[in-house]
Amino acid sequence: MRRFLIAVAAFLVAAGFTAPSFAQLSTPRLSPDEAFVRDLSSGGLFEIQAAYIALQKTDNEDVKQFAKKMVEDHGAADAKLKDTLSKANIKAPQVTIDERRMQELDYLKVADRDFDRQYIQQQREAHRDTVKLLENYIQRGGNEQLKQFATNLLPTIKQHLEMADTLRPKESARR
Incomplete structure (x- = not known):
């Protein structure tokens, strides 16, 4: 029995059989436009x-005012993006x-006294990443509507980054 299993394994290797990874089975390839939309939406x-x-x-x-603005502006941007995708016929x-x-x-969910500092740092990084993503797509993107x-979105995200850069944690943050 052992020889049989070894022979089958050798045959499969010789035949070039490789099983696709789970990621390959469950994740279809995205076009550059779809990848941009996924990354921006994420x-x-x-x-x-x-x-x-x-x-x-x-x-x-x-921090509360900034957070409220993030909910409002990013919610509006998401709605505009969905409209743009519909018009551009992109799934x-x-x-x-x-x-x-x-x-x-x-981490934010469990952060106590350093919550504000962590939130502000994360927002700075996230908005820097988004600025880079938008600028890259503007320069290299393939879909004119996107x-x-x-x-149109870039100035808002730059404004968010400027706001995040001026935020300062206060000692009054919940412990």
Whole structure:
């Protein structure tokens, strides 16, 4: 029996048989336009969820106002993106938050005295990433309607980054 199993394994290797990974089975290849939309939507979803956590946890009025603006602006951007995708006849890819950002959300949920500092740092990084993503798509993107959307969204995201850069944690944050 053992020889038989070895022979079958050798045959499969010789025949070049390789099993596709689970990721290959479950994740279809995305076009560059779809990848841009997925990454942009994922970032927006992260920022909205982080903002909801901030609204629950912080006592810092500046952080609360920033979080409210994130919910409002990113929600509006998501609606405009869906409209743009419909007009451009591009199917919206499934959007999830990547593992790193999920860990950041999990940390925010349990953060106590350093909550404001963590939230502000995450927002600065997230908005820097989004600025780079938008600028890259504006320069290299293939769909004119998405390029126009990115061009229109870029000033808002830059404004968010400037706001995040001026935020300061306060000692009044919940412990």
